Amino acid sequence: MGDGRVKAAASDASLGRRSGTIRYVTTDPLLADCRARLAFDLLSHTWNAVLLWALREGPYRPVELRERIGGISSKVLTETLRRLQYNGLVDRHPPRPDRPGVAYELTALGRSLLPAIDAFGAWAFEHGDEVMAAQEAAERSGGPGV
Template identity: 40%
Template sequence: MGTMKPSPSKQAQVWNVYDAQCPTRLVLNRIADKWTVLVVSSLEGGTKRFSTLRREIGGVSQKMLTQTLRGLERDGLVTRTIYPSVPPKVEYSLTPLGRTLVSLLDAIRVWSETHIEEVLKAQTMYDSTDTSSLSSNRVAEGL
C-alpha cells in the first residue's frame, strides 16, 4: 500500500474583503464598530459583569451593550458565563481569539486620542468652507 497524498481539492479558502459577497466584511463591520473597540478594551483587564462594562463605557445604552456583547459572543470573541444564583450572575471575558484583537483595537483607540485635536481642527476648517464650491466639486467627483 502506498502513502496517501493530500487531496488537491482541499486547498485553503482565499478570502477577499473587497468582494461584496465575502463574509470577512461582516467581521470587519464588527471590529470597526466603536462599541466593539470599547468593550474589547475594557475586557482586556479581565472578566467583568454587564453592569461594570456599562459603567466603564460612557454613553452606551443597555440595548447597545447587549447587542454588542451578543455579536462578539457569536463571533467567538467573548465568552459569557452564567452562574446559578439568585439573581443569576453573568460575566463576560475575552476568548483567545478575542485577545488577538486587543493590540489592534488599542492602537485605534490611542490613535483617536492622540490625533483628535487635528481632526477637530480639520472639521472646523471644512465646515467653515464655502459650501457652494464644495457642492460643485462633489458633483464633478460624482459624489
C-alpha cells in the same frame, strides 16, 4: 493564485507581522469575501472595540461594564455583547454562587484584537486634533458634511 491573494513576507513592516511567517493577504479589501474586510467590519462598530478594550481585564458583569464605559445603554450593551459572542470574541459565563449575574470575558480570539485596537487608539491620540480641526474647517466652510 488567481483568487486575488498574494504571498506577503511577514517581516513587511506595513503588515505588522513577525518575521519568519508567510501570510496570504487579499489584494482587494473591497471584495465581499476579503478577510481584511471582515476585520474592518468587526472594528467599525463603535461599541465593539470599546467593549473589547474594557474586557481586557475581565471578566465583568454587564452592570460593571456600563460603569467602566459610560454612555452606553443597557440595550446597546446587550446587543454588542451578543454580537461579540456570536463572532467568537467573548464568552458568556453563567452566574455562580460567588458572583450573581452573568459575566463576559475575552476569548483568545478577542484578546488577539487588542493590539489592533491599541494601534487605533494610539493613532487617534496622535492625530485626533488634526481630524477635529479638519471637521471644524469643513463645517465653517459649509463643505462636505455627514
